[in-house]
Amino acid sequence: MQHKIESDAETKIEVRGLTKIFGKRINRAKEMLKNGKTKPEILKATGATVGVDRADFTIKTGEIFVIMGLSGSGKSTTLRMLNRLIEPTAGQVLIDGDDIAKMDKQSIRDIRRKKLSMVFQGFALLPNRTVLQNAAFGLEIQGMEKNLRESKADKALDLVGLNGFADQYPDQLSGGMQQRVGLARALANDAEILLMDEAFSALDPLNRRDMQDELLDLQEDMHKTIVFISHDLNEALRIGDHIMIMKDGEIVQIGTPEEILSQPADDYVEKFIEGVDRSQVYTAANVMIRANTVNIDKDGPRLAARRMRDNEISSLYVVNTQRKLVGILDADDVRAAIDAGKKDLKDIVKTDVPTTKMDTPLADLLDAVSTTSVPYAVIDDRDRLHGIIIRGAVLGALAGQEVNVNV
Amino acid sequence: MQHKIESDAETKIEVRGLTKIFGKRINRAKEMLKNGKTKPEILKATGATVGVDRADFTIKTGEIFVIMGLSGSGKSTTLRMLNRLIEPTAGQVLIDGDDIAKMDKQSIRDIRRKKLSMVFQGFALLPNRTVLQNAAFGLEIQGMEKNLRESKADKALDLVGLNGFADQYPDQLSGGMQQRVGLARALANDAEILLMDEAFSALDPLNRRDMQDELLDLQEDMHKTIVFISHDLNEALRIGDHIMIMKDGEIVQIGTPEEILSQPADDYVEKFIEGVDRSQVYTAANVMIRANTVNIDKDGPRLAARRMRDNEISSLYVVNTQRKLVGILDADDVRAAIDAGKKDLKDIVKTDVPTTKMDTPLADLLDAVSTTSVPYAVIDDRDRLHGIIIRGAVLGALAGQEVNVNV
Amino acid sequence: SSTQPKYNANKPLGPQINYTITGIDAGAGIMTSTDKALKVYGLADKNWQLQPSSTAAMTSTLKKAIADKRPIVVTGWTPHWMFTKFPLKFLKDPKNVYGKTEQIHTIVRKGLKQDDPQAYQVLDHFHWTPKEISSVMLAVNNGQDPANAAKDFVKKHAKQVAEWTKGVSHVSGHPKLTLTYIAWDSEIASTNVVATVLRQVGYKVTIRAMEPQPVWASVATKAADAQVSAWLPKTAAKLYADYKNQVVDLGVNMDGARVGLAVPKYMKNINSIEDLKK
Amino acid sequence: MFNLFMNIPTLPLAHWIDSFVAWLTQFSGFFGVLTNFIGSIVNAFQAVFDLIPIWLFIVLIMALTWYLKRDQKYRGLLIFELLGLLLIWNLGFWRDMTQTLTLVLTASLLAIVIGIPLGIWAAESKTVSAIVKPLMDFMQTMPAFVYLIPAVAFFGIGMVPGVVASVIFAMPPTVRMTQLGIDQVPADLNEAAIAFGATSWQQLIKVQLPFARGTIMAGINQSMMLALSMVVIASMIGAMGLGTKVYFAVGRNDAGGGFVAGLAIVILAIILDRITQSLNRTR
Amino acid sequence: MFNLFMNIPTLPLAHWIDSFVAWLTQFSGFFGVLTNFIGSIVNAFQAVFDLIPIWLFIVLIMALTWYLKRDQKYRGLLIFELLGLLLIWNLGFWRDMTQTLTLVLTASLLAIVIGIPLGIWAAESKTVSAIVKPLMDFMQTMPAFVYLIPAVAFFGIGMVPGVVASVIFAMPPTVRMTQLGIDQVPADLNEAAIAFGATSWQQLIKVQLPFARGTIMAGINQSMMLALSMVVIASMIGAMGLGTKVYFAVGRNDAGGGFVAGLAIVILAIILDRITQSLNRTR
Numbered sequence A, B: 001m002q003h004k005i006e007s008d009a010e011t012k013i014e015v016r017g018l019t020k021i022f023g024k025r026i027n028r029a030k031e032m033l034k035n036g037k038t039k040p041e042i043l044k045a046t047g048a049t050v051g052v053d054r055a056d057f058t059i060k061t062g063e064i065f066v067i068m069g070l071s072g073s074g075k076s077t078t079l080r081m082l083n084r085l086i087e088p089t090a091g092q093v094l095i096d097g098d099d100i101a102k103m104d105k106q107s108i109r110d111i112r113r114k115k116l117s118m119v120f121q122g123f124a125l126l127p128n129r130t131v132l133q134n135a136a137f138g139l140e141i142q143g144m145e146k147n148l149r150e151s152k153a154d155k156a157l158d159l160v161g162l163n164g165f166a167d168q169y170p171d172q173l174s175g176g177m178q179q180r181v182g183l184a185r186a187l188a189n190d191a192e193i194l195l196m197d198e199a200f201s202a203l204d205p206l207n208r209r210d211m212q213d214e215l216l217d218l219q220e221d222m223h224k225t226i227v228f229i230s231h232d233l234n235e236a237l238r239i240g241d242h243i244m245i246m247k248d249g250e251i252v253q254i255g256t257p258e259e260i261l262s263q264p265a266d267d268y269v270e271k272f273i274e275g276v277d278r279s280q281v282y283t284a285a286n287v288m289i290r291a292n293t294v295n296i297d298k299d300g301p302r303l304a305a306r307r308m309r310d311n312e313i314s315s316l317y318v319v320n321t322q323r324k325l326v327g328i329l330d331a332d333d334v335r336a337a338i339d340a341g342k343k344d345l346k347d348i349v350k351t352d353v354p355t356t357k358m359d360t361p362l363a364d365l366l367d368a369v370s371t372t373s374v375p376y377a378v379i380d381d382r383d384r385l386h387g388i389i390i391r392g393a394v395l396g397a398l399a400g401q402e403v404n405v406n407v
Numbered sequence C: 001s002s003t004q005p006k007y008n009a010n011k012p013l014g015p016q017i018n019y020t021i022t023g024i025d026a027g028a029g030i031m032t033s034t035d036k037a038l039k040v041y042g043l044a045d046k047n048w049q050l051q052p053s054s055t056a057a058m059t060s061t062l063k064k065a066i067a068d069k070r071p072i073v074v075t076g077w078t079p080h081w082m083f084t085k086f087p088l089k090f091l092k093d094p095k096n097v098y099g100k101t102e103q104i105h106t107i108v109r110k111g112l113k114q115d116d117p118q119a120y121q122v123l124d125h126f127h128w129t130p131k132e133i134s135s136v137m138l139a140v141n142n143g144q145d146p147a148n149a150a151k152d153f154v155k156k157h158a159k160q161v162a163e164w165t166k167g168v169s170h171v172s173g174h175p176k177l178t179l180t181y182i183a184w185d186s187e188i189a190s191t192n193v194v195a196t197v198l199r200q201v202g203y204k205v206t207i208r209a210m211e212p213q214p215v216w217a218s219v220a221t222k223a224a225d226a227q228v229s230a231w232l233p234k235t236a237a238k239l240y241a242d243y244k245n246q247v248v249d250l251g252v253n254m255d256g257a258r259v260g261l262a263v264p265k266y267m268k269n270i271n272s273i274e275d276l277k278k
Numbered sequence D, E: 001m002f003n004l005f006m007n008i009p010t011l012p013l014a015h016w017i018d019s020f021v022a023w024l025t026q027f028s029g030f031f032g033v034l035t036n037f038i039g040s041i042v043n044a045f046q047a048v049f050d051l052i053p054i055w056l057f058i059v060l061i062m063a064l065t066w067y068l069k070r071d072q073k074y075r076g077l078l079i080f081e082l083l084g085l086l087l088i089w090n091l092g093f094w095r096d097m098t099q100t101l102t103l104v105l106t107a108s109l110l111a112i113v114i115g116i117p118l119g120i121w122a123a124e125s126k127t128v129s130a131i132v133k134p135l136m137d138f139m140q141t142m143p144a145f146v147y148l149i150p151a152v153a154f155f156g157i158g159m160v161p162g163v164v165a166s167v168i169f170a171m172p173p174t175v176r177m178t179q180l181g182i183d184q185v186p187a188d189l190n191e192a193a194i195a196f197g198a199t200s201w202q203q204l205i206k207v208q209l210p211f212a213r214g215t216i217m218a219g220i221n222q223s224m225m226l227a228l229s230m231v232v233i234a235s236m237i238g239a240m241g242l243g244t245k246v247y248f249a250v251g252r253n254d255a256g257g258g259f260v261a262g263l264a265i266v267i268l269a270i271i272l273d274r275i276t277q278s279l280n281r282t283r
């Protein structure tokens, strides 16, 4: 399968034809892959397991790139090839344009220290170190002086809500706490790229949301690039700039959350996103419909009346020449104005229109929309009217009907 | 905190005053607990960690009982005290009325073999056994003959979607696959009670949904009692008959999913359930509003007209004396019928009313509701009308407004 | 070590060898005697000391010293190959601490006379000379298998052997007999010769080499039937004292053994123990 | 206080021990049974080794090696075994080698049969561990020379006391490593066994021993090596074999001869080592 | 083919070895340096032990024990140490005990200093492992008697060759257990180290050695025990100490006396064992 490779100045990680086959008869397996055999067929024939099959993708600086897929589809393997914890069978990984496979020991070590931090699926904490020492591990490896690294590690522990546990040992902690130690260890490192393998899987909803916010902050403030494996669709949609979906070692689709949701590449992806909570993903812009408007600076009551009749509606939005929202017109008022022979709309415009911004998540709108019978007007930062929100469209979007994309 | 203990014939597990304190100065810690000190205070003063603090709850036969809470709040500890993997510091656990703390070795072993199966948070697979041998472990312990147990284990592996991997070793599997081996091991055992500690945490959405369905089937067909720790609210709400929420070792609330959603015990629970996707939890019954009806067997057009006027509505539902839904009346038709002097509603009833069942999840209704402007009628198995669904109420429910409970 | 200089006849010996006599197993009779000698000759007061080691370590040290023509004083005894292989001489012992000569006795277990009278008789008759034993020792030392060397000896000395077996009739049924011996080359020789003769008489003979203590203990506890390697009165004095009530002493099988302090012949000025003090 | 202590006369420990040994002789019946038991194991091994022709022995060893190492590299080891055993044959040490093998196998067998249960027991009970540890120290460091002489009174001379001494000296690593291996089993695996209702026995057999296998095998391997290291001392009370050859050569100050006999022991050691280690690697 | 083989004359291995040993003598300079090096360690230890008054020695040992075991039960061990050391004193073995201690500490020190790096190296490289394993087999099973005698030519008589022999015999457990311990480090911990950019050295120091600590300590402990088990043999080439006492008593056929001297060795062994084991338990 071919995926577009965007190559521009902002590219942080570029992956080309990355392949990993586990087991013994690797050459034979590679041959079979080329001939289009599937992973189970190859496993049966050679005993070799296809971990990742010729993956191509690009991750930009400062984005959160989420990898999803069935268990065993090659997510961890892909991630671990990014820092060469697993030696690829074939293909390239370029970080900032450098092919890490071609690096000597020293360079790859430097890259691992400064550019790449990792959170492990299985935590991988050192059992004979305290929580604090575990969190400071990456810094210690970098040779940072003890006081400094411990104060940094302490801050990282604060970040993940584990202050007070610094002197305990991993086996005295609950699963989720252990996971957060692993998280703190990665965060303390302050690397440019964070590789996170199901880093939040053992967290409760509250901690999870906090950690997600933390990631978003990191991305925004520090411009970190984050590669994140998750099984939680809502999480992926919430934090991901791009989402990559894998199946049996292959990439099935890469796209923005909206693209994935509204244009799933195939049945697999469609099934995959079935249970998703769309209210967390979609914004007002996604569900708004075109508003019928009149220009207060040019149009008069007669035009307004005709437009209402043509569109079989009883109200009309009023904008000015800059398309700024002015208010709303009532059919009765328009009729009265015409009867009174008025030429201007100004007197009859009602300005108490409920408005919302383009990027307000649907979840935040639900309450308002459910209690207000007037449609909400969707405006941008300069108060220009872009559309309106009606209940049917909201429900439709939540039900998975098509929505506006790239608005 | 006091929670109601329901004691009836159906009780499977009863827990009274269950307490666990980790560490050394346990008596001192117990003292402090009694004096109302908090977990962090006790940790600071004694170095002992309060795992679980006097928990009382009851689990009924055949229910799925979900435990949720912050990481470190004592969920795993509670679960592990149910099969005495952890020796309680104080309190009782009664299984089928027998206090397991008082049992001799032989009896507790029998109970563990026949009544209790467990899925571990950290998988706990035996590294030197194949996947099949791991899955057959529980049965082997019971002394089951090799062929039989392996065929059973094979079936369990099928169930979790791991056929084909029977001869691999755990370290050749991905995280999610390992978790499913642990799941298969527990399922193969065919015990009355399943103790599942974050058993689906490493699963992708598709496998996860399959496994949830599997659990629901088990519960329904085999009447298994399932105690399930989860961090996924949607999962908890989807499969849980009761949900228990813990915090710092204490139980904060126990209730049905609807109760938890609509009547959170405190701010903590409220925050906890903030991000939940209500469309998966709520059913038509939860969001329907009272329908204004007329009885086709008794009432005439005039009554219908007055009722419309009184309630400022333009349509009215028609039922018979058994409250069975017959159809809908239009205001215009009613007016016409009155004008025509008809005494009967039969001719003017429109019978093409969209209907839905009481227990249809909101998620399944969204699509229909968003495209049909007529409200849906909610009927039960005997076609009796219970209410109608309007868009505003749906949106309101999704937004977290109060809904009908126990309908 | 090897960095030490060669023997200098013009200087006092003591400083040259650090006032050390190289000994053998700490518990051996010769060691007890040497300890006594150090006192009797007043050497102990002049810082002389006895370094215990083992027979092998001592001979090894000796070999090395001789190869480098360095001075050395060792505890020596004969018959032993060290006296055939190396140019050694005993130091005179005017105060007779070591005794004039040693004799080698035959020791058998109690009850052997009743159980195996023929064997008892052979053992009782067994007697030879240092010259005879040397021929066997030399053969073994030159690489011949001890059993074969013994057979050769028996063949060549038929007359003497006939004396040992005088009046002894052939036994039937291959009764078992166990001889134990100390793995010194003299004892290897004598034990193999005796074993060969006993085999000719019809016994199924097992011989087992071991340390002196188990040799005595085995005969005392009847785990073995006999041994022909009891150096008395000095060398095995302690063992003899310990076990004499549990064994039967058949008397001397060889005369003319000797123990004492020995030095390489090139140490011309050292001829008596008294000379060490110079 | 210390001055006061200095005035206490030397304890007559040596005397007590002599009396104890004397007292022990009344149990000669028991020791006789033990001697016969060990003797029969020794005889069985030796009979088998005497029966098998040399070429067949070599072929069998190589076949066993191939079978155990079939998924690994084995060519080097096979060549080593072939050349090593042929060398032993060529040097005329074959019978001595089989005698030493008999001694070592018997001692190792006993060390394993006694040591593994003891190690398990020690891993499970703190009290047992508190007793077993100093006992092991005792067994390993009380010089064999000391008990070999009295042992003659109980076990006679020859192979049997050699086996007894070897077992005493060689057993501790098996005991210690078994205990260590079981102690190192991760808590969650033990919990899994318990949660599924395993008896202590099942937990041991199905979880702990398989997991600790590597460590236990290292212990057994050490025990075998120590048993081999005892052959010269065993020869001092009449156990036949390569040890006797060494003992003789050393007595003759024949470094080369001693080394050659020692080399035969080392070849045997390497073959035994490799075979036990490959037992370990098949999972 | 086998008949054909039988016609090959016995290889003159013994002769070759004798020539090799003779050839080695030209390096007497090197051996001299080694002898002086080991000798100075021995002298340093012995000087310290000779300097410390007995009561202070006992107090220091007990204080060390208390410090290492402060979070565990230690009373039993303290009492044992007190009584055991007083007994040794009472029996008149104090100086011998410190000499033996010197021998064992020097040998263990060298075994650790050489053995741990070797074990690490073997764990990291298959080639090294393939060489080290048979070498360890060689060192453990080539009878000390064989190389002790030629060793006299290089190291003289006394403590130094005793130390050399002890190191050779005692080192293998440290090497083997170090290798085993490092092999047993879970893959994910190694991966964590690599992922954070650890050098091989850091990975070793910060992850592998700490994790393998228990197993390595078991190896060191075994090495110490084996060094102690060598003291009698060491005394055969003139190393003084309790071994000499045993050797002397055995020579005099004094079972009781031998046992008493042996007991002093055992007491030392138990104290050393406990102290090294408690080094292990503090995390």
Ligand SMILES: Nc1ncnc2c1ncn2[C@@H]1O[C@H](COP(=O)(O)OP(=O)(O)OP(=O)(O)O)[C@@H](O)[C@H]1O
Binding pocket: A171, A172, A173, A174, A175, A176, A177, A202, A204, B022, B023, B049, B050, B051, B052, B069, B070, B071, B072, B073, B074, B075, B076, B077, B078, B121
């Ligand atoms: N073996 C132990 N020793 C000491 N403290 C422990 C131990 N096990 C658990 N604890 C403590 O008990 C508390 C509850 O732990 P528990 O494992 O039950 O949490 P949990 O609710 O399962 O959390 P998670 O969701 O992260 O798995 C935590 O504070 C933890 O630190």
Ligand SMILES: Nc1ncnc2c1ncn2[C@@H]1O[C@H](COP(=O)(O)OP(=O)(O)OP(=O)(O)O)[C@@H](O)[C@H]1O
Binding pocket: A022, A023, A049, A050, A051, A052, A069, A070, A071, A072, A073, A074, A075, A076, A077, A078, A121, B171, B172, B173, B174, B175, B176, B177, B202, B204
């Ligand atoms: N060390 C290994 N040896 C053999 N096969 C392996 C190994 N590691 C992974 N695999 C195989 O590679 C495939 C991909 O594994 P990977 O761990 O990348 O999956 P994943 O997508 O991360 O799954 P999960 O969501 O369950 O963690 C699986 O089929 C797995 O069996």
Ligand SMILES: [Mg+2]
Binding pocket: A075, A076, A077, A121, A197, B174, B175, B176
């Ligand atoms: Mg994974």
Ligand SMILES: [Mg+2]
Binding pocket: A174, A175, A176, B075, B076, B077, B121, B197
């Ligand atoms: Mg938990």
